[in-house]
Amino acid sequence: MARLELKSVGKSFGAARPADGVSLTVEPGEIVVVFGPSGSGKTVLLRMIAGMFEPDEGEILVGGRSIVGAAPERRGIGMAFQNFALFPHMTARDNIASGLGARAAASDAAPRVEAISRLLKIEHVLGHAPRELSNGQKQRTALARALIGYPDVLLLDDPLRNVDAKLRYEMRLELPNLLRRGAAAVLYVTQDYREAMAIADRIAVLVDGRLEQVASAEQIYVTPASVAVARLFGDPSINLAEVTPFAEHGTLSAMVSGAKVRLGSADGHLPDCPCWLGVRPEDLVISVSASEDAIPAHILAVTPMHEKAVLLLRLSDGTEWLTALPPDAPHGAANDAVFVRFAPEAALLFDRATGLRIGLSHRRQAA
Numbered sequence: 191m192a193r194l195e196l197k198s199v200g201k202s203f204g205a206a207r208p209a210d211g212v213s214l215t216v217e218p219g220e221i222v223v224v225f226g227p228s229g230s231g232k233t234v235l236l237r238m239i240a241g242m243f244e245p246d247e248g249e250i251l252v253g254g255r256s257i258v259g260a261a262p263e264r265r266g267i268g269m270a271f272q273n274f275a276l277f278p279h280m281t282a283r284d285n286i287a288s289g290l291g292a293r294a295a296a297s298d299a300a301p302r303v304e305a306i307s308r309l310l311k312i313e314h315v316l317g318h319a320p321r322e323l324s325n326g327q328k329q330r331t332a333l334a335r336a337l338i339g340y341p342d343v344l345l346l347d348d349p350l351r352n353v354d355a356k357l358r359y360e361m362r363l364e365l366p367n368l369l370r371r372g373a374a375a376v377l378y379v380t381q382d383y384r385e386a387m388a389i390a391d392r393i394a395v396l397v398d399g400r401l402e403q404v405a406s407a408e409q410i411y412v413t414p415a416s417v418a419v420a421r422l423f424g425d426p427s428i429n430l431a432e433v434t435p436f437a438e439h440g441t442l443s444a445m446v447s448g449a450k451v452r453l454g455s456a457d458g459h460l461p462d463c464p465c466w467l468g469v470r471p472e473d474l475v476i477s478v479s480a481s482e483d484a485i486p487a488h489i490l491a492v493t494p495m496h497e498k499a500v501l502l503l504r505l506s507d508g509t510e511w512l513t514a515l516p517p518d519a520p521h522g523a524a525n526d527a528v529f530v531r532f533a534p535e536a537a538l539l540f541d542r543a544t545g546l547r548i549g550l551s552h553r554r555q556a557a
């Protein structure tokens with residue numbers, strides 16, 4: 191069992207800087223999901239750890255020892271990638287056994303291949319070549335190969351990207367337990383925020399080669415470190431409005447499309463800068479009754495989805511917001527005039543100059 195540590199890791203390719211001072215620790219048995227937009231540097235990070243190329247700056251340590259410069263096969267690392275990368279001329283059994291490298295005798299390999307295959311429910315296809323396997327079976331074979339050597343560090347680069355939706359859903363439920371069994375430090379890359387939230391002990395949010403936030407899924411959703419992080423999590427994504435908050439009678443408020451909305455109490459440090467106000471779609475309440483703190487709006491469209499109804503709203507100043515309501519909640523129809531409210535606890539404020547979140551004194555806290 192060994193901890194993976196990245197210390198101020200940097201990497202440039204010409205003008206591109208896919209890793210810029212990345213520091214991160216993954217404990218044995220922990221699953222850290224690296225999540226970020228396309229091109230943010232997720233794959234480059236995994237490849238530096240795997241030894242496909244070296245960082246320009248910083249240190250990568252496994253169990254306290256630097257692995258920078260070490261041959262890839264000597265780093266104690268198991269890997270599975272989105273394209274499976276199975277050897278086409280070998281059976282699933284031999285592909286899995288190849289994960290042991292030269293370390294195990296053939297007699298030792300067989301029972302371990304059987305055991306890991308049972309765990310991954312592929313024991314019935316061990317004699318098949320990769321072309322005879324479904325994508326789900328290929329993905330499990332690649333995972334079995336990565337897991338079989340009980341690596342100290344396991345790197346998984348979007349391993350569920352090429353499997354169908356049903357299997358992806360099942361694997362999201364199964365994978366965390368499976369991965370924890372080996373007690374490896376797991377770094378898991380995905381582009382899907384739901385997958386990140388389902389699998390991770392902690393999520394490391396990478397934007398332009400920098401880690402913007404490393405925290406639990408709930409902390410990231412409820413208290414995102416920046417507006418960039420807030421935008422990456424949630425479907426529909428967070429609603430934003432430009433505001434300049436002000437204090438009045440002990441309350442922090444802001445004008446949103448002509449309505450004075452409360453953001454919390456004004457007892458702490460007051461943001462006196464132009465801000466982004468962020469409100470999650472599920473935190474908006476729609477009604478037909480006016481009041482001082484209700485934002486007038488029109489429903490532009492109603493999209494019934496299976497588990498929710500999504501309403502596209504146009505506030506009276508032209509800003510467009512989305513709400514997500516339970517499908518059976520009364521919500522009106524296109525062209526209806528409505529009023530939009532939200533609780534002060536639901537308001538997020540971000541400094542418009544830096545994008546960083548500003549703490550509000552009565553903001554709900556992540557558990």
Ligand SMILES: Nc1ncnc2c1ncn2[C@@H]1O[C@H](COP(=O)(O)OP(=O)(O)OP(=O)(O)O)[C@@H](O)[C@H]1O
Nearest residue numbers: 203206208226227228229230231232233234235381
């Ligand atoms: N070998 C390379 N040579 C030059 N530039 C590279 C190389 N590998 C990656 N890059 C650049 O580094 C940046 C980050 O790439 P990376 O593949 O890590 O992104 P990513 O976050 O994994 O994206 P995606 O989610 O689309 O796979 C991109 O701008 C990419 O063009």
